[in-house]
Amino acid sequence: MLLDLHARLRDALRSTIRTQWNIDPPEIVLNQTPKIEFGELATPVPFELARLLKRPPQSIAEELIIRVGKIDGVERMEPAGRGYINFFLDRAAVVRGSRLRGYPGDEGKIIVEHTNINPNKAAHIGHLRNAAIGDTFVRILKAAGRKVEVQNYIDNTGVQVADVIVGVKHVERKTLDDVRRLIANRSIKFDYYCWDVYARVASFYEEQDPHYALRAQVLKEIEEGSADTARMAELVAMTIVRCHLRTMSRINVHYDLLPRESDVLHLKFWDYAFRQLRKKEAIFFEKEGKNAGCWVMRLDSDGQDEDKIIVRSNGTVTYVGKDIAYQLWKLGLLAQDFQYTVFDADADVWVTTSGDGQPDHPAFGHGRTVYNVIDVRQSYLQNIVRHGLLALGHEEQARRSIHFSYEVVALTPECAGQLGVELTAEDRKRPHIEVSGRKGQGVKADDLLDALELEAMKEVKQRNPKLTPTETETIAHQIAVGALRYFLLKFTRTAIIAFDFKEALNFDGETGPYIQYAAVRGNNILHKLRESDPGFDFGRIQKMLNNPKLGVYLNESDDIWELVYLALRVDEIGHQVFVTLEPAALAKHAFALAQRFNLFYHRYRIISEPDMDRKLFYILVVDVVREALTKALDLMGIEVPRRM
RNA sequence: GCGCCCGUAGCUCAGAUGGAUAGAGCGACGGACUACGAAUCCGUAGGUCAGAGGUUCGAAUCCUCUCGGGCGUACCA
Incomplete structure (x- = not known):
């Protein structure tokens, strides 16, 4: 798990700083790098140390890297940006490690x-x-x-x-x-x-x-x-x-x-x-x-x-x-x-x-x-x-x-107008109008869900005319929930949501259905694989984890690694939500992951890949990603439809 | 009055713990379906991060002030 790796990194840096300079180590901040070429993680801690040790950060970074030595799961470290330490993870090891999960014991209800x-x-x-x-x-x-x-x-x-x-x-x-x-x-x-x-x-x-x-x-x-x-x-x-x-x-x-x-x-x-x-x-x-x-x-x-x-x-x-x-x-x-x-x-x-x-x-x-x-x-x-x-x-x-x-959910002035709220000229210029239960002015939850289901039903029917009415209904419902819950989660806590039907009923772009669609497509690729090769042994995907070529493939293409890395970070983002009480971070992450995945399956042919090992690698990527998407959606209370 | 929150692209919003070239979606414009399904993808345009000081090697992020906007300060919850 990446969180374990973070802990190992911090421990290693802390103890090295302590023994090397005999000082209390500052808080070890770990950042995502702006670009994957800089590695996966970076710490600006040499800048902090520069102040304490009265030495240039760059040389501290260099010295720290030498003194820290080998860290499990890290392939190499580099000084960068006049004082950062960039960490380049052992990609294959991180993918293998992601399959193991350990949870802390009972810390109280x-x-x-x-x-x-x-x-x-x-x-x-x-x-x-x-x-x-x-x-x-x-x-x-x-x-x-x-x-x-x-x-x-x-x-x-x-x-x-x-x-x-x-x-x-x-x-x-x-x-x-x-x-x-x-x-x-x-x-x-x-x-x-x-x-x-x-x-x-x-x-x-x-x-x-x-x-x-x-x-x-x-x-x-x-x-x-x-x-x-x-x-x-x-x-x-x-x-x-x-x-x-x-x-x-x-x-x-x-x-x-x-x-x-x-x-x-x-x-x-x-x-x-x-x-x-x-x-x-x-x-x-x-x-x-x-x-x-x-x-x-x-x-x-x-x-x-x-x-x-x-x-x-x-x-x-x-x-x-x-x-x-x-x-x-x-x-x-x-x-x-x-x-x-x-x-x-x-x-x-x-x-x-x-x-x-x-x-x-x-x-x-x-x-x-x-x-x-x-x-x-x-x-x-x-x-x-x-x-x-x-x-x-x-x-x-x-x-x-x-x-x-x-923060609360309010209405855009247009939406309030549609609901029959009387508005003054000044009201119309306001960013949002407060809902009033006392006046009976607001969007009822069931009405909104009904509207979403109706809208989703149209889309499902149009795209999948052969589905049974029950299936269509189930999927429309799942999509409606996906759209609604994502819409409610994608705003940060401090943002007032100015509710608007057009936005809430949208299924394109940064929406729940977009993420659901990516997960469905991922599942479909694996279905397709079964269809095209009924004898395919799925155990081979698991075996790919121990194939030396895994590291080679992961290292040769940063775009695929970025996708896999995003997928592996879902637990870490969950932890971030726990610490910051900000569920929007998970919503945004799931969306970014879906985006990357769309890019991946547009860019690479998976089923028709002639090289068998490479094909297995691609399938492993699909499997890791669809699992991460499913989990991220599940954490948001959103299901993955069978078809979309 | 006092307290809390917000001000980032045309619009709606991300940028947790200060960090590398500030990002998405929508909208606009131009492209991609005989392909693992186009609810998708690619490209282009778009920014004085409200303003002014300050702290720092480094500020959208921290501090002070100013200007906008919202909420709270009930014998409602």
């Missing part, structure tokens, strides 16, 4: 919390970004041999659920039985119905309940478990959760556990956290001023301007309060535990409950590290949660509580 959609309306494009990022991160962690638990927190006692209940009861005038009938009606998408109801509530408040008295009342009733309202809220929220999970399963996103906020409350998690926070004086009761009657957390010692309300004056707990308790539980710092019951047996999803759970549930919680995948607008709240942990003295755990933040 990692909990990744993502999706977390308010269960009061249909999922939209922004939620898809969250899920795509979170799920990709999970896949990368698992591939690296880490133990991962995926949690999708259900905020079923929050204001947003209260609002939709206000809408159902007071705007739509529906009873609990009406709601049951609506849910049973297969021709109605219940999450879509609530989307519209929720959008109508905003104007209802404006006109009929400007002080949000109904919201407060409903919220309180939900929290207290008051019969009718609470039952309706439970039914509405959990029905919508099922809708969300169905939507997410369309893009290959799954969960282990659905922790519910109502259970955090009913099982008194909050009471415990509250007592602790109070004992440590992390929160206190405000007797006067604007926050009179509330329990608040003081974030700024100067005064109450920055105080954050944790318990409202009517006694209900804000989201952060419950989130602190939940975070404590995730880290195994809470004396209590949930009860658990199966939510979806087929998908092996569990849900928390306050009633009798099943005794034989898996061990949930007790994460050593916790990643919360939540958009950047929640940085403030995430900080308060962290503040709470620190106030309780959990410094180590606070360090291991990581806000995996990313």
Whole structure:
């Protein structure tokens, strides 16, 4: 594995520097070289040493190379660029080594919390970004041999659920039985119905309940478990959760556990956290001023301007309060535990409950590290949660509580216009328009997926008219997911995605289908080989690894080596994503790999290559690359279609 | 006001930890299907990395300021 090679390089340089000059070695930075003629890796460390040793970097580089001696997997080193050391890898050895994989042992469970959609309306494009990022991160962690638990927190006692209940009861005038009938009606998408109801509530408040008295009342009733309202809220929220999970399963996103906020409350998690926070004086009761009657957390010692309300004056707990308790539980710092019951047996999803759970549930919680995948607008709240942990003295755990933040999905003004958002002349000049769930303005996840599948279906039919309808549908679906997930991952976390149908529905250029296509073509070459030579022994490809000509071929053509090297770097890029929390790096890498592969099979004839050894070498290249493409796609939750 | 993020080709974006000649896609223009399938490939044009200082052997990247833009700073989440 290349990561092992990196470690060997760093170790060798460090120990040589230490013994040679008797100094603490600086951090050994390894860079990719700008061109393959400079080797594969380079370190600028002689520049650092030049400062410490007061000598020209070039001569340090030369001396270091001599002193370091032979490093396993490195063919040679050269000083370059007035002070770099360039490393030229033993190409054949790197290819052989790539077939061996070693993973670190168990370093403790990692909990990744993502999706977390308010269960009061249909999922939209922004939620898809969250899920795509979170799920990709999970896949990368698992591939690296880490133990991962995926949690999708259900905020079923929050204001947003209260609002939709206000809408159902007071705007739509529906009873609990009406709601049951609506849910049973297969021709109605219940999450879509609530989307519209929720959008109508905003104007209802404006006109009929400007002080949000109904919201407060409903919220309180939900929290207290008051019969009718609470039952309706439970039914509405959990029905919508099922809708969300169905939507997410369309893009290959799954969960282990659905922790519910109502259970955090009913099982008194909050009471415990509250007592602790109070004992440590992390929160206190405000007797006067604007926050009179509330329990608040003081974030700024100067005064109450920055105080954050944790318990409202009517006694209900804000989201952060419950989130602190939940975070404590995730880290195994809470004396209590949930009860658990199966939510979806087929998908092996569990849900928390306050009633009798099943005794034989898996061990949930007790994460050593916790990643919360939540958009950047929640940085403030995430900080308060962290503040709470620190106030309780959990410094180590606070360090291991990581806000995996990313920017939101907005709409281009044109797109917003198409969706019926009213825009002023100024709006039209803006780079993006924020989606508003409150106004019902946004792209619903299922609608987008439907549109993508329809578009993909056209393309598949046109290119593969002989496929059965089922096959066509399957492939169209895989392509739709490929396009969508790649689109959501190719932007870096800090980039606001200005959503536009034209771009999202595109299958050409830097897209998921482009990469899928490359993988399909790779597979097809091997299929073709089987067809043209039914007796072909595929074991010969494996044997090519030990053929001395492997090194000769790899060294004679830099273009093929660059392709193979990109393929072998997939694990390294996965590691980079883990360190930098930047899944876009993987997306970009997969695309670059696909590009190089397209170039390769355009430039070289593989099946018709007359020289048998050379042909085997080409086939080995195809095999290595299609395996890497498949893996990179899999890490992004994208499948390789049978045909395209 | 305070805090965070962004500003790179016509457009949308990459350039992790400072490093060698700043790269993709789209769009534009011109080419390549009798070939392992063209959802592909090749070529051309396109840059004062918002601006100004500074640190450094070296800055798109770090620091300061200025100018644009976005978000947060709720008894919403």
